[in-house]
Amino acid sequence: MSLIELEYTDVAELRGPLAVVRGVSGVGWDEFAVIRPASGGVRHGLVLEADRDLAVVQVLEGTAGMAPGGSRVTFTGSPLRVPVGPGWLGRVCGGRGQPLDGGPAVSGTLTAPVNGLALNPTRRMPPAEPVLTGVSAIDLLTTLVRGQKIALFSSAGLPHLELAAQIAAQAHAAGEPFSVVFAAMGLTHADAAAVRDTLETRSAAGELVLLLNLADDPVIERLLTPRIALTVAEHLAFSMGRHVLVVMADMTSYCEALREVSAVRGEIPARRAYPGYLYSDLACLYERCGRVRGLPGSLTLLPVLTMPAGDVTHPVPDLTGYITEGQIVLSPEIPGYPPIDPLASLSRLMRGGVGAGRTRPEHMDLAAQLLAALARARQAGELAELVGASALSLADRRYLDFAAAFTRELADQRGDETRSLEETFRRAWCVVSVLPRRELTMLGREALDAGYRPAGAGGEGQPSADGEEP
Structure with a gap:
C-alpha cells in the first residue's frame, strides 16, 4: 500500500x-x-x-x-478486511457487518481479508464427531459431522428458513465450546424479525453472530455477506478453538445476485443465464469449512437453498450437490414439520461422526434399518393406491403402520422442541418395534435385545416378542 x-x-x-x-x-x-x-x-x-x-x-x-x-x-x-475475534459474538449486523442492534461497530485487534482461501487439502483432517441439532430426523438419519459441508434443499413455500433457524438455535457440540454464525441473504423484514426472535436466546448467551441482508438492501451486498460470515467463523474455529456452525440462507438469493452483477458487467451467460464461474464461486465459499491438522476447533457449513419449481437439476442445487458432502431434502409430500424426506436425504460423512463413543453403538445399523423399512413402506403405499389397503398382505400392512408411527413419533417435531439424543433413540426404537423382530435383519442380536420393545414390555401397539402376530 x-x-x-x-x-x-x-x-x-x-x-x-x-x-x-x-x-x-x-x-x-x-x-x-x-x-x-x-x-x-x-x-x-x-x-x-x-x-x-x-x-x-x-x-x-x-x-x-x-x-x-x-x-x-x-x-x-x-x-476488503474485517475485524475478527470475540467481539462479533452476540451481535446482530447487516450484510456488510454494520451494526443493527444499536451497539457500536464491531472492532478487534486483528483483521482478515473477507475473500479468504479454501483449506489446504494436505492439512485437512477427516470430519469426525457429531454436531447435534436437536432435530430427530437429522440427528438420527443424516447426522451433521464437525467439519462437514451439507446442504439443505427446499422448495418455495416450505419452512426451510424456520428449520434453519431452529437448527442454529439448538445445535451444540456435546458440551465443547460452540458458536453459530448465521448469514441471512435476501430476507423480507418479516422473515428477518422471525429469525431474530428464534435466535434471541442464543444471541443473548454470546454464542451467535447474526448477519442480516434484507431483500431491499443493495443486491451487491448479498455477495459480501457469506464471505464476512466465513471470515468471522474461521477465526472463531481455528484461532479460538471453537466448534462453529455456519448457516447460510438462502444461497439461491446469493446466486441470483451473482447473476445480476454478471449481467451488468456484460459477461457471457452460461446455463440459465448464470455466469460460467458459478461452480468455482460456490466452491470458494463451501471449501472454507473443515478441520485443520494441528489446529483446534472445526467449521461446519449448512448452506440452505430453494430449488426453483422444485427442480433439483437447476444450476444452484445441481452444482451445490457436486461440492457438498450430502443434502437434507425438504418435500411438500412429507406431512408434518419438519417435512424432511429421509429417503432423498444423505450425509456422506455420517459414519465418521456416529457410533460407539460418539452417539450410540447401533446408530448406523438403526438408521439403515429405518430407511430400508421406509422404502418398503413407500412401496406398500403405492400398491395400496392401486389395489386398496384391504388387499395388502399382513406384512405390507405392518409396514404401513410403521410409516405412520415413524411420522407421528419420530419425524414430526415442534419448531421450538429440542430433543436430546437419548430421546431420539428412545423414539426410534419404539417406531422400529412396530415391525416384527424377524424383519429387522440389519440390527444385531445384542442391539435388538437391548432396544426392541415388544407389546407388553413398555411398547405401544408393538408385536409380540417372537415377532408373530398376537
Whole structure:
C-alpha cells in the first residue's frame, strides 16, 4: 500500500452497482475503494476489473443518487478486511457487518481479508464427531459431522428458513465450546424479525453472530455477506478453538445476485443465464469449512437453498450437490414439520461422526434399518393406491403402520422442541418395534435385545416378542 493515497475524480460511467473510473494507475483486482459522492456521505467498493488506466468498481451500497461528476474515489491498496475475534459474538449486523442492534461497530485487534482461501487439502483432517441439532430426523438419519459441508434443499413455500433457524438455535457440540454464525441473504423484514426472535436466546448467551441482508438492501451486498460470515467463523474455529456452525440462507438469493452483477458487467451467460464461474464461486465459499491438522476447533457449513419449481437439476442445487458432502431434502409430500424426506436425504460423512463413543453403538445399523423399512413402506403405499389397503398382505400392512408411527413419533417435531439424543433413540426404537423382530435383519442380536420393545414390555401397539402376530 502506498504511503500517499491518490484520489481520483474521473468517474466515467455509472452502470447499475458499477462505477468505471478512468486515469488510475497501480490499482489491482479485489482492491478496496472508498467513494465520496458529490451529494455527500461515504460509500465503499471493490475493484472487479483493472485494465490499463480503467478500473471497474463494484459499489457495495449501490450507485443510486450518485452522479459521475464530482464523485471522488480513493483506492486503499489492499482487499476488503474485517475485524475478527470475540467481539462479533452476540451481535446482530447487516450484510456488510454494520451494526443493527444499536451497539457500536464491531472492532478487534486483528483483521482478515473477507475473500479468504479454501483449506489446504494436505492439512485437512477427516470430519469426525457429531454436531447435534436437536432435530430427530437429522440427528438420527443424516447426522451433521464437525467439519462437514451439507446442504439443505427446499422448495418455495416450505419452512426451510424456520428449520434453519431452529437448527442454529439448538445445535451444540456435546458440551465443547460452540458458536453459530448465521448469514441471512435476501430476507423480507418479516422473515428477518422471525429469525431474530428464534435466535434471541442464543444471541443473548454470546454464542451467535447474526448477519442480516434484507431483500431491499443493495443486491451487491448479498455477495459480501457469506464471505464476512466465513471470515468471522474461521477465526472463531481455528484461532479460538471453537466448534462453529455456519448457516447460510438462502444461497439461491446469493446466486441470483451473482447473476445480476454478471449481467451488468456484460459477461457471457452460461446455463440459465448464470455466469460460467458459478461452480468455482460456490466452491470458494463451501471449501472454507473443515478441520485443520494441528489446529483446534472445526467449521461446519449448512448452506440452505430453494430449488426453483422444485427442480433439483437447476444450476444452484445441481452444482451445490457436486461440492457438498450430502443434502437434507425438504418435500411438500412429507406431512408434518419438519417435512424432511429421509429417503432423498444423505450425509456422506455420517459414519465418521456416529457410533460407539460418539452417539450410540447401533446408530448406523438403526438408521439403515429405518430407511430400508421406509422404502418398503413407500412401496406398500403405492400398491395400496392401486389395489386398496384391504388387499395388502399382513406384512405390507405392518409396514404401513410403521410409516405412520415413524411420522407421528419420530419425524414430526415442534419448531421450538429440542430433543436430546437419548430421546431420539428412545423414539426410534419404539417406531422400529412396530415391525416384527424377524424383519429387522440389519440390527444385531445384542442391539435388538437391548432396544426392541415388544407389546407388553413398555411398547405401544408393538408385536409380540417372537415377532408373530398376537
